[in-house]
Amino acid sequence: MMDSREADTEAGEAAVVSRRGRQLDPALDEAIVKATRRRLVLDGYSKMTIGDIAADAGVSRPTIYRRWPGKLALTIRAIDFGFGVQRDTDTDLRLEELSAPEALIEAVRRLNPYHFNPDAMVLMGNLMGETIRTPELLAIVFEHAVEPRLGLLEGVLADLQKRGEVRADIDRHTIATLCFGSYFGAFLRAEHDSNGLAEQVVAVLWPGIAVQQ
Incomplete structure (x- = not known):
């Protein structure tokens, strides 16, 4: 210092x-x-x-x-840089071209902190450690890096509800939080290879949120 x-x-x-x-x-x-x-x-x-x-x-x-x-x-610019790389690289989600489970899997995949940065979990942990010393920094992380990712997933769930493929009574906010948290849980359990985690998470969630035909 x-x-x-x-x-x-x-x-x-x-x-x-x-x-x-x-x-x-x-x-x-x-x-x-x-x-x-x-x-x-x-x-x-x-x-x-x-x-x-x-x-x-x-x-x-x-x-x-x-x-x-x-x-x-x-630091704020550095945080935005990482999210900008992901935003510029990911293609637009064309929901009409995907089945409902495929669309949800892709949205969950885009929550993955590892997707563009292998050090993402350590970076996020260090930033969360500043909660007491520099609370405005975590607020920026929330606004610039966390909510846009979660908002994308909640938006996909809302679109799937309009398509009649996801139940109207689901709690989109909680589902998005659970999906995001799965990456942190996998990291803490030393399961650092997050490839396939989106598919696993959706496989567990889908029977409980899908409209039964």
Whole structure:
């Protein structure tokens, strides 16, 4: 953790670079964000420093402050980066082309924290550990990374209800929470290979939520 002199130095650097109008390099942005994500895994938010991130990314601290005002803003960008990669890579769900169980399996698969980041569980654990010290950080995780994923699954369940294939009386919120939690449960039971977990979860859920023909 930085001392007061380091904090004063970095604040001064931020003030200086904020007055410069240089064109920013997107490649450096990505390098900094990826270095931040790695430091969040290795050190956690509280112990992570701008100096360490700069060293890992091969840039100076003023280069970082030219882009972000401080560690919290950079961390928020790093969180959004991971979700953006998933959002940009996943194709739109075409429910009309999928059977109801297939659509639900795909929605549950997209909850998987491992899908694009093998360190996702450690990263999430470190961020959850900041609940007391930096509660606003977990709020950002909830808003930017958790709710969009859960909202997708709840939306798929709602569409399947409209199709008459899922019962109208189900609790979509609780089902989404259970599905998301299955990945954390598998991790804690040392079942780190999450391939096939979506199919297993839906196989258990489907008989209880499907409209009986």
